[in-house]
Amino acid sequence: MARLILFNKPYGVLSQFTDAGSETARATLSDFVAVPGVYPAGRLDRDSEGLLLLTDDGRLQARIADPRFKLPKTYLVQVEGEPDEASLAALRGGVVLKDGMTRPAEIERIDPPELWPRDPPVRFRKSVPDCWLQVTIREGRNRQVRRMTAAVGLPTLRLVRWRVGEWTLEGVMPGAWREVGV
Incomplete structure (x- = not known):
């Protein structure tokens, strides 16, 4: 069964689990969600807040994030x-x-x-x-x-x-x- 996580991303947090290449440490999803194997379905800018969906199911991720589905x-x-x-x-x-x-x-x-x-x-x-x-x-x-x-x-x-x-x-x-x- 697919996993789907509703995460309330705070302001200033990156919509990814790592921050490679940054000289200063910035908050990432790994600071809040310790669930292995899930990935964001779409993105939310660092200076935006709110709902970010995370899933371990590639089809569900595509259905949520792909503009063709007009969700x-x-x-x-x-x-x-x-x-x-x-x-x-x-x-x-x-x-x-x-x-x-x-x-x-x-x-x-x-x-x-x-x-x-x-x-x-x-x-x-x-x-x-x-x-x-x-x-x-x-x-x-x-x-x-x-x-x-x-x-x-x-x-x-x-x-x-x-x-x-x-x-x-x-x-x-x-x-x-x-x-x-x-």
């Missing part, structure tokens, strides 16, 4: 600025990035979610408003959500992946993991 990925995104309807419509329709047009995204403005504090905290500026969006995409380009929000003038301050397909981060605290049946 939805939902993010809670704190952006700098107040989005207007034109910005939200642009994100919903797809935006042009250097590597081409993105697929349409589901975008919803949300109340600030009840999340754990981030270490280090997101910078706060009295004169610049921020807001939260729930963003669901069905592809996974490098730093895609950050690049999409920046393309419409809303730089990302904090990004938390909350859901991948049917799996959610519900009840898993930062640095913790839970194994689920597949």
Whole structure:
């Protein structure tokens, strides 16, 4: 039976088990998950937080990570600025990035979610408003959500992946993991 682990990757942790070639030690998955034979199904940037799926099953890993399967990925995104309807419509329709047009995204403005504090905290500026969006995409380009929000003038301050397909981060605290049946 395949193993599937839901890991809440903290800010600053690499989505890999080793950090070869770095002159300074950076936190990796091996600092949190001591389960032999599992590998990440997809990636999450070092400066992003949230759900990272780990499995020992190559087919499951491909189904989760391969854009051909269009598995939805939902993010809670704190952006700098107040989005207007034109910005939200642009994100919903797809935006042009250097590597081409993105697929349409589901975008919803949300109340600030009840999340754990981030270490280090997101910078706060009295004169610049921020807001939260729930963003669901069905592809996974490098730093895609950050690049999409920046393309419409809303730089990302904090990004938390909350859901991948049917799996959610519900009840898993930062640095913790839970194994689920597949």
